[in-house]
Amino acid sequence: MKNGKHGVIIGAGPAGLSAAETLTKSDYTFTVLEADDHTGGISATIQHNGFYFDLGGHRFFTKNTDIEKYVDDLLGEEKVMVDRSSKILLRGKFFDYPLKPANAMLGLGLFTATSIMFNYILERLRPDVEPANLEQWMVKEFGTPLYKLFFKTYTEKVWGIDCNRISAAWGAQRIKGLSLRTAIIDAFYSRRQKDATSLVQHFSYPRLGIGVICDKLAETIKGENSLLLNAPATALHHNGKRITAVEYAMNGGVEKVEADFVISSMPITELVTSLQPAPPDDVVRAAQSLRYRELVCVALMFDLPSVTDETWIYVHEPHIDFGRLHEPKNWSRAMAPESKSCVVFEYFCNEGDDVWNMRDEDLCEKTKKDFEESGIAPGSTAKVVDYKIERVKKAYPSYEIGFSKPLITIRDYLKQFENLEMIGRYGTYKYNNLDHSLETGIKGAQNILGANWDTFEVNEEKEYLEEIKNKKA
Numbered sequence: 179m180k181n182g183k184h185g186v187i188i189g190a191g192p193a194g195l196s197a198a199e200t201l202t203k204s205d206y207t208f209t210v211l212e213a214d215d216h217t218g219g220i221s222a223t224i225q226h227n228g229f230y231f232d233l234g235g236h237r238f239f240t241k242n243t244d245i246e247k248y249v250d251d252l253l254g255e256e257k258v259m260v261d262r263s264s265k266i267l268l269r270g271k272f273f274d275y276p277l278k279p280a281n282a283m284l285g286l287g288l289f290t291a292t293s294i295m296f297n298y299i300l301e302r303l304r305p306d307v308e309p310a311n312l313e314q315w316m317v318k319e320f321g322t323p324l325y326k327l328f329f330k331t332y333t334e335k336v337w338g339i340d341c342n343r344i345s346a347a348w349g350a351q352r353i354k355g356l357s358l359r360t361a362i363i364d365a366f367y368s369r370r371q372k373d374a375t376s377l378v379q380h381f382s383y384p385r386l387g388i389g390v391i392c393d394k395l396a397e398t399i400k401g402e403n404s405l406l407l408n409a410p411a412t413a414l415h416h417n418g419k420r421i422t423a424v425e426y427a428m429n430g431g432v433e434k435v436e437a438d439f440v441i442s443s444m445p446i447t448e449l450v451t452s453l454q455p456a457p458p459d460d461v462v463r464a465a466q467s468l469r470y471r472e473l474v475c476v477a478l479m480f481d482l483p484s485v486t487d488e489t490w491i492y493v494h495e496p497h498i499d500f501g502r503l504h505e506p507k508n509w510s511r512a513m514a515p516e517s518k519s520c521v522v523f524e525y526f527c528n529e530g531d532d533v534w535n536m537r538d539e540d541l542c543e544k545t546k547k548d549f550e551e552s553g554i555a556p557g558s559t560a561k562v563v564d565y566k567i568e569r570v571k572k573a574y575p576s577y578e579i580g581f582s583k584p585l586i587t588i589r590d591y592l593k594q595f596e597n598l599e600m601i602g603r604y605g606t607y608k609y610n611n612l613d614h615s616l617e618t619g620i621k622g623a624q625n626i627l628g629a630n631w632d633t634f635e636v637n638e639e640k641e642y643l644e645e646i647k648n649k650k651a
């Protein structure tokens with residue numbers, strides 16, 4: 179080994195692999211353990227009989243110029259630019275996203291549009307009170323009619339719980355990225371359209387799917403470094419100050435690797451329960467109390483060159499169970515054979531519920547039926563020739579009210595391990611995007627090399643924090 183220091187990186191998604199790539203430029207060596215049979219994690223691209231699709235379309239967009247360059251350098255010629263074209267399906271009508279004034283007026287009617295604007299202005303005039311939950315946060319930000327019309331149903335579809343049970347922190351972190359307020363307000367007053375992340379009209383994308391980013395990162399793992407697939411980390415041994423070794427399952431047996439350091443992108447809740455000796459009861463209870471939301475992706479393959487014109491369609495209709503769909507060919511022509519296309523439907527659900535447990539054939543039939551009912555592409559399901567279902571566990575860390583206390587308990591406990599770094603969306607239990615996940619991986623690896631970043635601080639919306647500061651000032 180180069181300098182005798184060898185560590186373990188858990189997970190070969192964007193975070194684990196960017197940590198690995200960063201360490202390849204150092205004297206440290208490592209073993210990457212990946213539970214799955216492929217790299218990419220949730221940012222993988224699935225290949226099926228000549229079709230390629232992401233687990234829910236993944237655009238690459240970042241405000242961090244270093245990460246932008248990092249991905250540009252990785253992708254080189256593989257990068258394509260995509261014109262964004264999204265629609266919202268609501269009450270049987272399609273709304274442009276971002277909203278356009280004429281389209282919004284026609285779709286909502288003059289009375290509703292006026293009431294939205296009036297209530298929005300009214301909310302802006304109210305005294306600034308700290309919202310206790312997401313519902314209050316949204317009403318404060320958008321006014322009641324807009325919240326009820328556009329946000330409530332879709333958000334509750336995504337989370338499976340009432341908006342008044344979701345933490346306001348999620349709105350602060352995420353709705354900025356999906357801001358219909360910005361969309362609507364900008365539709366009428368085109369003040370800052372250029373700057374709003376949510377309204378980005380173009381984004382970059384790898385020609386053969388988002389998974390190419392992880393493929394390229396994995397290619398940098400060579401020589402004394404290794405990447406083991408089908409190798410879930412099952413136990414982390416420690417002496418109270420340092421992680422000393424990691425056990426992992428392999429070929430039906432258990433292997434052990436000594437570790438000078440560990441960088442973990444496995445869910446932080448599972449990390450806690452894998453520690454040996456086990457943490458105190460309150461820490462284990464804290465880990466057991468944190469929840470996730472799952473995702474089922476149904477990809478239908480059509481014997482049609484094109485099915486929709488959009489990059490995404492958000493389906494707000496409560497009677498249709500899928501929440502969103504995208505057609506990968508509208509992102510990159512290379513994602514499907516010339517004369518065929520594929521549409522990917524996302525069902526937000528919980529492990530063990532009806533959708534999660536539904537047989538693949540039944541899910542396919544249900545999706546075809548609901549797609550016809552949506553009126554998005556009438557008659558197209560007669561041309562479905564194949565399908566592929568992907569079930570994604572722990573797709574979203576749940577921001578149900580009360581989540582921050584147990585998370586703090588866990589973080590405080592894990593601080594004692596001086597050679598352990600938590601990275602990624604699940605390693606930090608944070609609603610991170612791909613760019614944030616890459617950044618945590620790079621920073622986690624830099625910490626092992628002597629830097630002093632807080633990986634939990636990545637993806638704190640600087641602009642949002644500044645807005646709060648300015649409001650209070």
Ligand SMILES: Cc1cc2nc3c(=O)[nH]c(=O)nc-3n(C[C@H](O)[C@H](O)[C@H](O)COP(=O)(O)OP(=O)(O)OC[C@H]3O[C@@H](n4cnc5c(N)ncnc54)[C@H](O)[C@@H]3O)c2cc1C
Binds near residue numbers: 211233448573601
């Ligand atoms: C539906 C959906 C759409 C999204 N769209 C976008 C988008 O448009 N743009 C964007 O920027 N981001 C998007 N994201 C977010 C993006 O997918 C994540 O930020 C990113 O994949 C997180 O990377 P990660 O490495 O932290 O976690 P993951 O991608 O989950 O990778 C973690 C890896 O760790 C492995 N692992 C877990 N436990 C163990 C263990 N015990 N031992 C070994 N390995 C283990 C897993 O198998 C996995 O491969 C989306 C996410 C979802 C769910």
